[in-house]
Amino acid sequence: MAAIVLGVGASHSTLMNTHWDQVVHTERAEAFRDGLAAARARIAEARPDVVVVVGSNHFRGFWLDLIPSFTLGVGEVVAAGDGGTPQGPQRTDPEFARALAAALVDAGTEVAISARLTIDHGQTHAIQWLLDGIDVPVVPLVVNVFAAPLPRMSRCVELGANLAAAVAGMPDDKRVVVVSSGGLSHQLPWPSDWTAPEGEDEEFLVEAWLNGRGQWSRYDKRRREIIVGARPTIFSEFDEEFLADLERGDLRSYAELTTEEIEARAGNGGQELRTWMVMASALGFAPGQALAYSPMPEWLTGMGAAVIERGESTP
Template sequence: MSDIVLGVGASHSTLMNTHWDQVVHTDRAEAFRAALGTARQRIADARPDIVVIVGSNHFRGFWLDLIPAFTVGVGEVDAAGEAGTPKGPQRTDPAFAQALAADLVEAGTEVAISARLQIDHGQSHAIQYLLDGLDLPVVPLVVNVFARPLPTPARCVELGENLAAAVKRTAGDRRVVVIASGGLSHQLPWPSDWTDPHGDDEAFLVDAWINGRGEWERFDKRRREIIVAAQATIFPEFDRMFLDDLEHGNLRRYAAMTADELEAAAGNGGQELRTWLVMAAALGFVPGTTLAYAPMPEWLTGMGVAVLDPSGDGR
């Protein structure tokens, strides 16, 4: 029987890699980066055998020709390497991943599978900062958080609970860490409804989402320009409330929110908090510890790091 021994939630932003020299709130940025280092040490101390990374895909591995609600990478995993994130094949454990996917389907959570999955910074940012030097196999679990209709937060909680049960039923004696990558609040310059883009930039992005398969690099320069030029929109009060609920084991209450309610409270980028709900549910919503919160307009995002430890070791 395998066990989940630690959960970690961490925001991601490729601007952390490419725009560090433009940071004004240096103390906040350094506190966030230090917290990533602390979380990485907590992962190392937990002595995991494998890591499940729950994250989104920013239209580099999935496009609107086919975009499942949930997908498990069960074979080869290749990182896109955009904006200074890891690039190339990642270490995996296909047998373990396939067993998880089969168990999830049997439990009623119909995940898609990919035997050749391309991930982007929705998972590789975590690999870069939280698994640096640890050489651990990863199982990507991709949640659709950008192309409506989105899986409901309640469905994401169910996924996390079924993931925990699947890990326990998986043969072997593996120690598993679950990482949630994404959030906190932010507003991306993307159309909220891909069927109704407004303006040339949104129309371009929808074109990239529909036609990017196999050639996402062709769209990436202008896409990057659109993102870098965006006006930062962060909701610190929401972020602090969310992290306070995490610390008190109350994240289950967000399962009742709709996609529209979540976007109104935390921006369209706040839809990524579904990944935190999956992770927290997999940890049984045990009270967690916030390691850092840094509202970073330079990175367009409220950046947070937190740890959930089922052993009760808050440290």
Template structure:
């Protein structure tokens, strides 16, 4: 039997790599970095055999010509390497990944598969900071969180529950860490409707999203400029409430929210919290622990880290 040894939720931002010197209150940034280090220490102690990284993709591996709701990397995994994140082929376990995909599809949770998946910082940030010095394969599970219509939060939770079943059904005795990368609240300067861009920047973004396949780097400089010019928009009250609900084992309550409602209370970047809900569902929505919350306007994001221990799964007392 295969077992989940730890569930992790962690925010990501490439500005952590490129704009550390612009942080005004370094204590907030250091607290977040230290919490990533703490997760890395825990994972080194647990020594999982594989890490499933549930994350997003910021139009470096997926494009408007084809975006499935859920995609599992079952073969080669190549990181794009933008902004100081890992670059190039990553260690993988195609047999295990394909077994997961087969179980999920047969259980009724259709996932697309990719035998050559390009990931970006939506997952490689976790590889860089959480899996440091851990020579283990990764299985990326990419959730569409940026190109509406998005999968409902309930569908994401269903995927997480069946992912846990798929892991348990794999009878080779290996251990697994389930890592969610993304969130917390933030607002990206992206068009709210890719079919109706409102200005030159939005038209450029849509062009990049539609025509970037195989040449995303051609668009990246101006993309970066647009993002860096954005005004921070964080929802700190929401972030703290979300993490408190993680601690109380109440993240299942968020499944009633629509895509529009989640964006209203957490920004369009808050749609990445689907990844946390997949992870929490895989851990039975058990109570967890918050390691850190650092509102980081310099990085445009509310940065948080939380964990769920599997030995509490199913115990809501």
């Protein structure tokens, strides 16, 4: 039978690609980059046949006209190429992805499917840094972390458990790695309520979220200026506690956090921790290993990287 053999969690930020020359905290930046390299080495050692990449979408493949809680790419996958990340068609395994989607629905997690999915740096940053030189197909699993109402953390835990069971039920012997991309703490200049934007910048962002389908690049220049101009807000104490709990195998308790509690403790960008919860749950909440943590105000984010080996209780 197929099996999940490794889980990896890693923060993403396109500013790592586009603004490296403006980094002040050089040692921190290099430490995080080294952590990504260590995670990549662990993935290579795991010899995966397929990698499920759990990440968000920053309004380049999904728009306010339709945003499911969970979406699985089951056919063509095209990378947007934003912020210096990979661009164009990605190598995929549609047969595995479709079987995975069917098994998840049978288990009670009704994932949406996309036969032509556009992914952005919410997943391609991980592909760029963690799968560099590893020739393996990817199956994107997109979690809505931006447009309220967001899926409950407990539903993300359920998704991860059902993902593990679905993989274990596959008839072949594929080795599967689950990568989560996003977080840790950060605060983006998004409107807190997309139905009631405040000020010209928020009004522009909501317009882009509503009307960007097929023309996201038209909005990208100003959108990026808004983001780059944001005041860094990082909750290092929360990040360090989260990674310590990951090492102890204690992340299950985070399933009780509400959207409001996450934002208060980790900023609105902390909502991306849902992707880590999917991954950790798929690995049976086994104790893991933090590979790096670097609070990077230049990248607006607390940057963390960690791995979790397959736990004894994982199907």
